[in-house]
Amino acid sequence: MDFFPLYLTVKVSLVSTVITVAVGCAVSLALARKVFPGKGVLDALVMQPLVIPPTVLGYYLLVAFGRSTGFGRFLGDTLGIELVFTWKGAVVAAVISSLPLFIQPARAAFEGVGADVENAARLLGRTEWQVLRTITFPLAWRGLLAGAVMSFARATGEFGATLMVAGNIPGRTQTLPIAIYDAVQSGDAQSANVLVAIITVFSFAVIYITGRFVRGGR
Amino acid sequence: MLELSLKKAFDGFSIDVGLSLGPELLVLFGPSGAGKSLLMKLVSGILRPDEGSVSIDSRVIFDSASGVDLPMRQRRIGFVFQDYALFSHMTVRDNIAYGAHGLSAPEARESVAVLVTLMRLGGLEARYPHELSGGQRQRVALARTLAARPRILLLDEPFSALDYQVREKLRADLLAIHELFPITTILVTHDLEEAFMLGTRVAVINNGRLEQVGGREDVFYRPATRNVARFIGMRNIFNGVVDGVDGGTIIMHNPDIGIVTAFAPPDARVRPGARVSFCIRPEEVIVVRPDRALGHMAMENVVEGVITSALAKGSTHILFLRVGASETLLKVEVPNFVRRKLALASGAATRVLLKKESIWVIP
Incomplete structure (x- = not known):
């Protein structure tokens, strides 16, 4: 029994959740607070992964990061970041597909804080960063946590886009969902059952515990 | 001292107001939709005027001609919102102390203690806003604002969400506090009785323009325009x-x-x-x-x-x-x-x- 896929999935999901939360907070704050040209386009764009088939998404990423584009060559040759057929590629696939799941609750949470409360803090002499730290985030944290958990869960289950970008290299890029698919294909029912059981228990526990935490905080 | 002259145009509505205040309480009175709250937002910097200038104690905080537009945090304006905008994740004490920032810890504690007594909030320091009555919330909002030692006070319909009896008491409180801290204050209201009771001077606004600015007796007994006559009953x-x-x-x-x-x-x-x-x-x-x-x-x-x-x-x-x-x-x-x-x-x-x-x- 090879537990590398479990290890890789946890690693990819953790890293991708950190990136998703950071990028997602910036995007959802902008969507909730600012009026700027192209806002509608940005909104539609970050929501695309909800409706686009993961394989299509993966194909876009494969083409964008591959050696056939200037951007891909710039990433590889200048920055030394190889995304195609590496675990980092799996992270990018997970980030892109889980972003909308973070942005939706985060945006609603930021909108729920209300402009008056933030303006009150500004008028009491606080800088933008202080307002975010002492008012906006503390008031929005439930929504942000809910979004982060959903993103994490989405990242652990990511299959299509990951397969396209990172491939299925045992011991290098084979994540849990891909290993399950592999096990079923090769008739290894025992491995499939164990991995399915792990991911089921894990997913249920994460959602259940967070749900209690988010609701029962007050 | 507050000097302001502001213009802003929206779709189908525009505001163009000039006012000069000493260390007094001026009531800005007018029907809903007249531009009262809007003017408060323009003065405080929540909204940006198209043109004009605002100065407090001869310090320019906004001037479209010379490009001055101080951020809200540097304006030293005390603003009490209609729905108070209390920080629901903080206790009464923390809400008030939030305003007292920039002071040393003992000074801040002292300032909070004074305001708690003044606003009759003793015993409620550890409560959260959702555990307070409307009148108490309103007093916390005022205490928090005063803790920041503002140069001017803008009160946007501060009593409109309260019961009649509570409102009467708080109006009397406000007058007492204004005697104690004679800060230049603008109080926005659409309530005739409140305007009469609180305003030594009253500015009547309608459709984004001032119709009359004068002493209480002038406005209420000698209205300058037909609209003012209508608004004052x-x-x-x-x-x-x-x-x-x-x-x-x-x-x-x-x-x-x-x-x-x-x-x-x-x-x-x-x-x-x-x-x-x-x-x-x-x-x-x-x-x-x-x-x-x-x-x-x-x-x-x-x-x-x-x-x-x-x-x-x-x-x-x-x-x-x-x-x-x-x-x-x-x-x-x-x-x-x-x-x-x-x-x-x-x-x-x-x-x-x-x-x-x-x-x-x-x-």
Whole structure:
């Protein structure tokens, strides 16, 4: 029994959740607070992964990061970041597909804080960063946590886009969902059952515990 | 001291206001949608004016000409929001202390303690906003604002969400606090009674423009425009054409009411033929007893009419008197005993007197 896929999935999901939360907070704050040209386009764009088939998404990423584009060559040759057929590629696939799941609750949470409360803090002499730290985030944290958990869960289950970008290299890029698919294909029912059981228990526990935490905080 | 002159245009609405305040409490009074809250947002920096300038104690905080636009945090403006905008994740103590930042810890504690006592919040320091009554929340909001030692105070309909009794108490509190901290204050309200009670000076705003700025007595008894007369509860507002001006007396006529004599408004030039408005408060209209001959004192401004309806209003009655050929109604407020004695009921022909000194003429 090879537990590398479990290890890789946890690693990819953790890293991708950190990136998703950071990028997602910036995007959802902008969507909730600012009026700027192209806002509608940005909104539609970050929501695309909800409706686009993961394989299509993966194909876009494969083409964008591959050696056939200037951007891909710039990433590889200048920055030394190889995304195609590496675990980092799996992270990018997970980030892109889980972003909308973070942005939706985060945006609603930021909108729920209300402009008056933030303006009150500004008028009491606080800088933008202080307002975010002492008012906006503390008031929005439930929504942000809910979004982060959903993103994490989405990242652990990511299959299509990951397969396209990172491939299925045992011991290098084979994540849990891909290993399950592999096990079923090769008739290894025992491995499939164990991995399915792990991911089921894990997913249920994460959602259940967070749900209690988010609701029962007050 | 606050000097402001601001303009901003939106789709279908524009505001253009200039005001100058000393260390006083000015009431900004007007109907909803007049631009009251909008003006507060423009002064505080929540919204950016198209052009104009704002200065507090001679310090320019906004000036479109020279490009000055201080961020909200540097303006030193105390703002109490209509719904208080308390920080729901902080206790009463932390809310107030949030305003007291920049002080050393012992100074901040001292400042919070003083404000807690002043605002009668003792014992509530560890509560959260959702555990407070409306009046308590309002006091926390004011305490938090005062903790930041603002140069001016903007109060946006601070009492509108409260019960009548609570409101009365808090208005008295506010006046006491203003005596204690004589900070330049603008209080926004659409409540006539509140405006009268709190404003030593009153600015009347309508449709984004100031209609009149003056002392309480001026605005309430000598409205400068027909709109102001309407907002302050003048009910009998009629059109008149000037027939002549003789010294301080003006003679006008209205097709339904007839010839009306009144005192001319001070420093207004009205010429014969000019169109004016004149008004009289319902409680100042005098009903003349039909069995008495009119003395020469009462020869002016006698109006005949028929009562179309009578409404009980506590200790008085409101009578609507149809005068003249058209549908012009004169509203008359009489004490109940007068109505009984003179049998003033619907359908009764009635003679009233509009005393010269009770009529206010608007050029």
